[in-house]
Amino acid sequence: MTIDELDTPSVLVDLDVLESNIKRMADYCHQHHLQLRPHAKTHKSVVVAKMQLAAGACGLTVAKPDEADMMAAAGIEDILVAYPIVTARKAARIAKLAERAKMRVALDSIEAIECLSRAAAAQGVDIGVLVEVDIGFARCGVGRPEDSIALARAADRMRGVRFDGLMFYPGHIKSPASEQAPLIEEVNRRLIPHYEAFTAAGIPVSIVSGGSTPTAVQSHHFKGVTEIRPGMYAFLDRNMLTIGVGTREQCAITVLVTIVSNVARSRVIMDGGSKTFSYDPLSVGDHRGYGLVLGQPHAEVIGFSEEHGHLDTSRCARAPRVGERLRIIPNHVCATINMHDRVFGIRGDRVEQIIHVDARGGVQ
Amino acid sequence: MTIDELDTPSVLVDLDVLESNIKRMADYCHQHHLQLRPHAKTHKSVVVAKMQLAAGACGLTVAKPDEADMMAAAGIEDILVAYPIVTARKAARIAKLAERAKMRVALDSIEAIECLSRAAAAQGVDIGVLVEVDIGFARCGVGRPEDSIALARAADRMRGVRFDGLMFYPGHIKSPASEQAPLIEEVNRRLIPHYEAFTAAGIPVSIVSGGSTPTAVQSHHFKGVTEIRPGMYAFLDRNMLTIGVGTREQCAITVLVTIVSNVARSRVIMDGGSKTFSYDPLSVGDHRGYGLVLGQPHAEVIGFSEEHGHLDTSRCARAPRVGERLRIIPNHVCATINMHDRVFGIRGDRVEQIIHVDARGGVQ
Numbered sequence: 001m002t003i004d005e006l007d008t009p010s011v012l013v014d015l016d017v018l019e020s021n022i023k024r025m026a027d028y029c030h031q032h033h034l035q036l037r038p039h040a041k042t043h044k045s046v047v048v049a050k051m052q053l054a055a056g057a058c059g060l061t062v063a064k065p066d067e068a069d070m071m072a073a074a075g076i077e078d079i080l081v082a083y084p085i086v087t088a089r090k091a092a093r094i095a096k097l098a099e100r101a102k103m104r105v106a107l108d109s110i111e112a113i114e115c116l117s118r119a120a121a122a123q124g125v126d127i128g129v130l131v132e133v134d135i136g137f138a139r140c141g142v143g144r145p146e147d148s149i150a151l152a153r154a155a156d157r158m159r160g161v162r163f164d165g166l167m168f169y170p171g172h173i174k175s176p177a178s179e180q181a182p183l184i185e186e187v188n189r190r191l192i193p194h195y196e197a198f199t200a201a202g203i204p205v206s207i208v209s210g211g212s213t214p215t216a217v218q219s220h221h222f223k224g225v226t227e228i229r230p231g232m233y234a235f236l237d238r239n240m241l242t243i244g245v246g247t248r249e250q251c252a253i254t255v256l257v258t259i260v261s262n263v264a265r266s267r268v269i270m271d272g273g274s275k276t277f278s279y280d281p282l283s284v285g286d287h288r289g290y291g292l293v294l295g296q297p298h299a300e301v302i303g304f305s306e307e308h309g310h311l312d313t314s315r316c317a318r319a320p321r322v323g324e325r326l327r328i329i330p331n332h333v334c335a336t337i338n339m340h341d342r343v344f345g346i347r348g349d350r351v352e353q354i355i356h357v358d359a360r361g362g363v364q
Numbered sequence: 365m366t367i368d369e370l371d372t373p374s375v376l377v378d379l380d381v382l383e384s385n386i387k388r389m390a391d392y393c394h395q396h397h398l399q400l401r402p403h404a405k406t407h408k409s410v411v412v413a414k415m416q417l418a419a420g421a422c423g424l425t426v427a428k429p430d431e432a433d434m435m436a437a438a439g440i441e442d443i444l445v446a447y448p449i450v451t452a453r454k455a456a457r458i459a460k461l462a463e464r465a466k467m468r469v470a471l472d473s474i475e476a477i478e479c480l481s482r483a484a485a486a487q488g489v490d491i492g493v494l495v496e497v498d499i500g501f502a503r504c505g506v507g508r509p510e511d512s513i514a515l516a517r518a519a520d521r522m523r524g525v526r527f528d529g530l531m532f533y534p535g536h537i538k539s540p541a542s543e544q545a546p547l548i549e550e551v552n553r554r555l556i557p558h559y560e561a562f563t564a565a566g567i568p569v570s571i572v573s574g575g576s577t578p579t580a581v582q583s584h585h586f587k588g589v590t591e592i593r594p595g596m597y598a599f600l601d602r603n604m605l606t607i608g609v610g611t612r613e614q615c616a617i618t619v620l621v622t623i624v625s626n627v628a629r630s631r632v633i634m635d636g637g638s639k640t641f642s643y644d645p646l647s648v649g650d651h652r653g654y655g656l657v658l659g660q661p662h663a664e665v666i667g668f669s670e671e672h673g674h675l676d677t678s679r680c681a682r683a684p685r686v687g688e689r690l691r692i693i694p695n696h697v698c699a700t701i702n703m704h705d706r707v708f709g710i711r712g713d714r715v716e717q718i719i720h721v722d723a724r725g726g727v728q
Binding site for chain 1: 371372373374405427428447448450451453454472473475476479498502503504505506507511535622623624625626627628631633635638639642643644645669670671672674685686687698699702704705724725728
C-alpha cells in the first residue's frame with residue numbers, strides 16, 4: 001500500500017527516521033556510559049519499545065499500570081513507573097507484574113511507599129523505589145535532602161520495597177541546547193546536597209534517573225546521572241524543532257490530512273482537529289499555532305475544532321484545493337499518537353507497517 | 365460497585381442528570397415543533413444515542429464515517445454526517461450505510477457533491493445533501509445565496525444525491541442566553557437571503573438544520589429552523605456552566621481523580637492530566653483553568669502534564685492529602701470523553717453501568 005491509498009486523517013511515522021533517531025540516542029548513551037530507559041508514554045507501542053530495546057535500551061519507562069501491563073505482557077522485563085503509585089489497586093497491579101519483571105516506582109511521599117509495601121508484601125515480591133527530587137520543575141519531587149533521606153530510609157525499613165536511587169525530571173528546561181548550561185548548573189546545585197546527604201548517611205544511591213528529550217544529549221553534564229528517560233526523541237515534533245532539538249528531516253511524525261472546505265482564501269479547513277492532533281499548544285517559543293505544514297511555509301494552522309483544522313493560507317501563493325492532501329508536523333507527538341488506535345509506519349511513499357498504539361485508551 | 369471501588373482517573377456520568385438533560389431538550393423541541401438530532405460526537409456511545417432516540421430524537425448527527433458505522437451497526441436508521449465528505453473512500457462508506465439507513469451529508473463544495481454522487485451511483489443508493497451556509501462562524505459553509513443555490517442544483521442534477529436543505533452552525537455564539545438575541549438576529553440576516561433565493565428559484569428547502577448547545581433553547585428564534593443538533597446538552601461541562609447553560613446540578617460529567625503528590629501547598633498534583641481531561645482550554649470567559657473542582661471552591665486546576673494535573677490549593681483552607689479523591693468538571697465534555705474507552709454511569713454513589721465510548725479511537 002502507498003500513502004496515497006490511506007484515508008485521512010492518518011498519522012505517519014517515517015521508519016527510516018525513527019530507526020535513525022533511536023540509534024542516535026542509543027549511541028549517545030553508549031558513548032557517555034549512560035543507561036537509556038525510553039519513556040513509552042510517547043508511543044505506547046510494543047513494536048517501537050522493542051526497537052528501542054534492540055538498539056540497547058536497558059528497559060522502559062512508563063507512566064501508569066496500563067502501560068506497564070502492556071509492556072510486561074510483551075515480555076519486557078525491566079520497567080520503571082515514573083509516577084507516584086498511591087492507590088491499593090494500582091500498587092497490586094505493579095506487585096503482580098513484579099513476579100515476572102523488574103519493577104521500580106518513582107515517588108515522593110510516605111503514603112506511596114506504604115501503599116507499595118503493602119501490595120508487594122502481600123504478593124511476596126520486591127519493588128524498587130526511586131525517590132523523586134524536584135530540581136526546579138515544581139511538579140512532583142521533594143526538595144530537601146532530609147526528605148529524600150527519610151523516604152529512602154522508610155523504603156529500606158518496610159517490607160517488599162527497597163531504595164534504589166533518585167529520579168528527577170528537568171521539565172522546565174525547554175530552551176535550545178546552547179542556552180541550557182546555566183539551567184543544568186542550577187539543577188546540579190539542587191541535586192548535589194541530596195548526593196552529599198546520602199553519602200553522609202552511608203546510603204548507596206545506585207540509580208540516578210534523569211530526563212528528557214530537550215536535555216537528553218546534555219545528560220552527561222547533569223551530576224551523577226546513571227540513566228535517562230527521553231520519550232519524544234524517537235519522533236520529535238514541532239515543539240522540539242522549535243527549540244532546535246533536531247532538524248525537520250529528523251522528525252519522524254507527520255499527520256496526513258485532506259482539505260475539506262475552502263470557501264474563502266483565509267479559511268481553508270482540513271480534516272484533522274483537536275481529536276486528531278490534540279489541543280496541545282506549542283509549549284515553547286511564541287506558543288502560537290497547532291502544527292507545521294510541510295511544503296507550505298506560509299500556511300498556518302491557526303485553530304482547531306474537534307474534527308476541523310483551521311488553516312490560514314492568505315499568505316500562500318495559492319490556497320490548497322478541496323481534496324488536496326497536506327502533511328503536518330504536530331505540536332506534541334505524545335499527545336497526537338495518544339489520539340489514535342494505530343499509526344502508519346512508512347518508508348518513502350510506501351506504507352510498510354501498521355503500528356498499534358497498544359496501551360492507549362486505558363487511562364489508568 | 366460503588367464509586368469508592370473505582371480506580372482513578374475515571375470519568376463519571378450521573379445517569380439521573382443525563383436522563384433529565386435528555387428529556388428537557390426533547391421537551392423543548394417537542395414544544396417548539398423542532399426535530400432533535402443530537403450530535404453523537406459528544407459521547408460516541410450507542411447506549412447514550414439510544415437514550416436520546418428513546419426520548420424522541422429523530423435521528424443522530426455524526427462527524428465522520430467511523431461514528432456513522434458504529435451507530436448504523438447498532439440499528440440507528442437516520443444519520444446526518446455534519447461534515448464535508450470529499451474522499452472516495454469515505455463516500456463509499458457512507459453509500460454502503462445508505463443501504464440500511466437514511467443518510468445525509470452536509471457539505472459546501474461541488475467536489476464533495478461529485479464525490480458523494482459517484483459513490484452513491486456506484487452503490488445504487490440515494491444520499492441526501494444539506495448545503496452548509498456560513499452564518500458568521502467562518503468555518504465551513506458558503507456565504508452567498510447564489511453559491512448555495514448552485515450547490516443545490518448540482519445535487520439535484522447528479523445521480524445518487526438529492527438536495528434536502530440547508531445546515532448552519534452558530535459556533536461563534538458562546539455568550540449567555542440573555543445576550544444572544546442580537547447575535548441570533550445577525551444569523552437570521554445571513555440566512556434569510558438564502559431562503560429568499562430558494563423560494564425565488566422554486567427549490568424546496570425541506571430541512572434547515574441548526575446547532576448547538578449554547579443556543580439550543582433559543583432555536584425557535586432562528587428563522588426557518590426545522591431541526592437542531594446539540595451534543596453537549598446531555599452532559600454539560602465547565603464551558604457551558606461558565607456561560608450559564610444550566611446549573612452545576614445539571615452537569616452530568618465529572619472526572620474522579622486521586623491526589624498523588626503534595627510536597628508543597630502550592631503544588632498539589634492529581635492523577636489526571638491532558639491525556640485524561642484533554643488539553644482543551646476554557647473557550648469562554650477568561651479562558652483560564654482546566655476544570656472545576658467540586659467541593660473545593662478555592663482549588664484551581666492551573667495546568668496539565670500528560671498524566672499530572674497541577675492544582676493550586678494555596679487559597680484552600682487545607683490542601684488535599686495524598687490519596688484523597690476529588691471530582692472535577694472538565695472544560696469540554698466531548699474532548700474528555702474522547703480520551704476514554706469507557707466511562708462510568710453512576711446513581712448516587714453506585715456505579716450502575718459501564719458506558720463504552722464505542723466510536724472512539726477510529727479517527728476517520
